[in-house]
Amino acid sequence: MKVACSIVAEILEGLRCLVCPGATTFELEQFASSEALKRKARCAFRGYHKYPSSLCCSPNNQVVHGLPNKDPLKSGDILSLDFGVIYDDYYGDSAITVPVGEVSQTAKDLITVTRESLFAAIEKAIPGNRLGDISAAVQNYVESRGYSVVRDFVGHGIGRSLHEDPQVPNYGFAGKGVKLKPGMVLAIEPMINEKSHEVKVLNDNWTVVTCDGGLSAHFEHTVAITENGPEILTRI
Ligand code: MF3
Ligand code: CO
16 A cells, blocks of 8 residues: 555645646646656556546635546635555555735635645544544534534545545544544545535536535545554555
């Protein structure tokens, strides 16, 4: 999993550098799939439940699962990029949200709070804690800063499949849920909205957007629980 996850981390870092006004998400998709091929990794999302791309590109009010297209990105946009690979039968999965050119203070704050909520959650990924400690860490961090947590999509266990038990919600109660043990690997992925938490799926059956048109941000790491604490496998 370390190899799969480090491939994901490197490619996401490359993508982050390519994001600028005028670039298209189609170009990002091509970069991600060709870089995966170079590393003899398979793209985990292409064909998963018939998902048609290798990369999820979700700008602005899109929450997750946005499809790459040829529309140029504009200064002021924010863009969530979610990528996963399979290497040697193991999966890695990670996501980032990046600003395009100059963005509003609101957009910057949303991105920062979402990233920090992921790290607040990762701190709780230690043996003896419970799943609800992770969920509550995200929810408390985000809601105390005036943002809202998406309910309809959640993080997940990951290993020889992209989605394994347990589900990892970004809301819940500390002290509840399964006990965390060394050897478990979780994809923790807060999806955070500027306004209401409500989301809907567009007619393409993939793109998830906020119901109120507000901005949304997403960060994800694949995290192993070890005797020595959390190990972020998708950290660059
Ligand atoms: N990181 C997302 C997830 O874990 C990406 C899945 S996109 C899909 O669910 F197309 F593969 F579904
Ligand atoms: Co995931």
